[in-house]
Amino acid sequence: MSDARRRLRAAPGLAPALKGGGLVALIAIAIAFPQVYSNPAVSSYGVLALIYVTAATAWNIFSGNTGYISLGQAVFYGSGAYTMGIAARDWNITGDSVFALLPLCGLVGAAIAIPFGLIALRVKRHTFIVITIAFFFIFQLMAFNFSFTGGSTGLQSPFLNWPSATYNTPFYYIALAFAAGAIAIAWLVRRSRFGLQLRAIRDDEDRARGLGVKAMRVKLSAFLISGTITAMIGAVWFYYINQVEPQTGFDPIFDLTLVLMAFLGGYGSISGPVLGALIIEPLTLWLNTQPQFSGYLSEILLGAIFLIVVLFLPRGIITTGGELITRIRTRGRPAVIPATSVGSSALASGATAASGPSSVSSGGGR
């Protein structure tokens, strides 16, 4: 046992301080990134990764907390992108002022989330997944077939006369702001009574309802928050890549990538989806640039990563890694189950026999 660790246990105030310091360091690195790596090819990785951090965090606010897996986030992503494109085109908005449209895109996302949620959240979990897929296809078809969406050619974003050398930098900071905002919201939700209600629904919806949780209202609120954030970041994405088509705005791979990111990092935790997005998105971007992985090998690889994660790391890097560290720390002493691994289950904290989703291995066959 090292000196540092002994000292750390002796001074309980030190651990949060270290954590806080780490957080500050992370933020500093995030802010400095485009200054250090000014190469547009590198900074574009940063922009897209942060867009996915935001989208995956937004997914997690709803799906990670409630256990209702949404495969329809692209509905919001694409709608945000299309709102931005249509508004900018029809109202002749160009240049930097386009970004003033972002709140409108969020509003459209919210306006879609309410009827979407009211219909989809009536049904049980299995069915919910399929309804979200159905909604996704309806939206993609609408984008293809209406005239105001530009049909199969989609929409072009208005021209930005920013110098190409530093073109990515403002986008990077916008995406960073969104990512930070989304994470902050996820953190606030998690700490609040609202978040506790969401996780009670995840653990046992009927019991939560019996304890007085207004399940529909709570689920719908989380869905609304998630949809609003996703629509706004979808608009940023559209402006960044300059165009949107029905099959890129409403992309089934997008939905599944978010789920993969969350599961890789750690489903339900705040840092999990962030970590997952930071690993997966640069990896896929890089794979697409490698000639030896061109064609469909990258698809096979993505599938293989998926399988490995689900079969060998089903609870994500954060949870499994955290347990590994605890196991090393408690070696030689009577095993104490760390409070954090049980505490994520809202109902289990009430000393009930409920096995929360955090204890996957004890769940039995079904």
Place this chain on the structure above:
Amino acid sequence: MAQEILQEIIVGVLVGGVYALMAVGLTLIFGVLDIINIAQGVLVILGAYLSYSLSTRAHIDLFVGLLITIPVMFIIGIVIHWAFIRRLRGTERTAMTLLVTYAVALIIEGILYKIYGATDVGLTASYTGTSIHIFGFYLPWIYVYGFILAVALVALIYAMLYRTRFGRSVRATMQDETAARLVGIDVNRVAAVTFGIGVAVTAAGGMVFGATNQFDPNSGYDLISRLLAIIILGGLGSIGGALAASVFMLVVESLVTIWSPTWAVAVFYAALVIVLVVRPNGFFGRKEVRAQ
């Protein structure tokens, strides 16, 4: 006009029969294993490509080729279950199996692209281009043959479920897995064989699909979303419901085609949403008794 409507209804029923076959496989898998097999769509396409290879390389008739492709797909199903599905346990199992079957779909799709490329192909035979003229309707022979094949196979599955000892253990497992285990049913074997059967029907479904549509490795997504819509509409795990819902959906889609072919598919999903607003468990849905 009346003639046209009738014609579309008949086509809808015939195509619906083929979808019913594919959907029965999916809903059977759900009923027994409690999972949604996202790979079902791409497996149908895999079945279609197997038939394509047999007919273009070995010049085996499409229907005769099924004698080879159905067992092959059955084995593929068993392997997928053995390698991935049976390992998953726990409360997040639904989400996990969804991801696993999706990953399997991605890998199969990638392999199909590697082998066959991204160009559209279709299955051709003497009966794919010709029609039968009966009572003033023009019906392509392949639709008629495909429908007969689908009806025969669905009847076979029904006979298996209700007339054999194995079928009884399948139904027992669908009703209550724990109780089935208690009375001595080898639930794991039932699950494996059911998964195999559920996948095996995609060989036949894929052959007919490939003979009536152009397809490429990417066609599986459209197919799986339709199949999911069908089994939800019919009520998850209900075989009769899947049959009724396939015919209903395909007739509706076929009728909308008269008015606007581009919106026909949207109507498909809109019908699903509307039905679920009224009946959240589908037409024939069992009451949800399972712990969620």
